Amino acid sequence: MSEIKIILVDDHQIVRDGIKALLSDSLNIKVIGEVKSAYELFDLLKTQIPDIVLLDVSLPTMSGIEVSKILSSDFPKIKKLMLSMYTSEDFIFNAIKSGVNGYLPKNITRNELLQAINEVSEGREYFSKTISDTILKSYLKSAKYGNNVSDDKLCKLTKRENEILLYVVEGLHNKDIAEKLYISIRTVETHKTNIMHKLNLNGTVDLVKFAIKNNIIEL
Amino acid sequence: MSEIKIILVDDHQIVRDGIKALLSDSLNIKVIGEVKSAYELFDLLKTQIPDIVLLDVSLPTMSGIEVSKILSSDFPKIKKLMLSMYTSEDFIFNAIKSGVNGYLPKNITRNELLQAINEVSEGREYFSKTISDTILKSYLKSAKYGNNVSDDKLCKLTKRENEILLYVVEGLHNKDIAEKLYISIRTVETHKTNIMHKLNLNGTVDLVKFAIKNNIIEL
DNA sequence: AATAATATACGTGTTTTACGTAGTTTTACA
């Protein structure tokens, strides 16, 4: 069994340190690098090519899912293991679509992490129980009701809609947004309505949650 | 220098394992226990008394801040070091009020963690840069504008208000809430208005963020 | 040149929010 080379991507140093410490016990796994953002990762990849990238979903500026997409197209040989606090359908769906080889919630045990790394490094996929449950549930739902749940929602929004979404979830009122963008309140309303429809959301409350889940705003 | 006994409280096993691994290198620090919830902690405290409890803010059922309060009154000798993803004023304020001896964001380095533990164990307080900056900013603001920012906001809400807040941030509309509780829509509106005023919030968007920050809802 | 996508905006009716007022229960405590 050859050595498995890993790069960690997580913006919390303590998490990186922690995982590193965990993995240091395993003889066949070696952390060859650790970075806290997408940019640093791509920089590092110029000199170091790992077998697996351990990716946190929530990263500053560019989300783990974006990173995964780029890795899939530019470094198809590198395996991607996603690590996330969040286990919602949207996340998992988009992660899988982005080409990850595995998805783990952050409350996994050390052994599960090791197993996931080994599975993935041997070309198989690894989704922990919580995740596969969610996938199953989603699958059943879509089979029953025929709604193909999550398309790649965010990509469906236009530039303007994204811009307005941002202002909305920052707490600005329609009037403020209208003034800021020199457009009519009615236009803002229209955009908002369209956003809601495209994202299949129910109201402001869901919109805010969506924005946080998708890293559009910080708490 | 005698040995510092620590209990970890965090619902993510990987974080616990990580911190444990980190601390295992330090000769004078020993993790004598690790739990994933408040209940388990209080159970453990029947047999094991640590010098420091390393507390995550976001815990299931009972928040780290609640735990800290109870520890402060029932185990005044145990030091409390709070560890959190969130660095907002509210959190810090309530944490300090609950009696913590230090507050660390989760993106600290290993060395900072060690320093914090040592400082706290010797009876001093430790707040990392990010945190003390926030405190300073808040202090300046309140000095300038005289508004004493964060009272213990959540405690100011009545039972009914909390109940309604919960429904609101789950995405229910006023009508639904009214029906659910067998009261008039106007009453729901009144409660909502009062909640906003008490919490000093600007609109639904802020309300949702507040709820997430304060662990009232999960994402 | 025809078509689709985007950004703009209005009409109408419903719902929510802001702010003030106020009656009825509960709760606290002197």
Add this chain to the structure above:
DNA sequence: TGTAAAACTACGTAAAACACGTATATTATT
């Protein structure tokens, strides 16, 4: 036990936001 404070209930009115349909000018795309 009596009374004051707090909590829960609810309405009026005006402004803002939302849902849904419709519509026009501008920009790609093909």
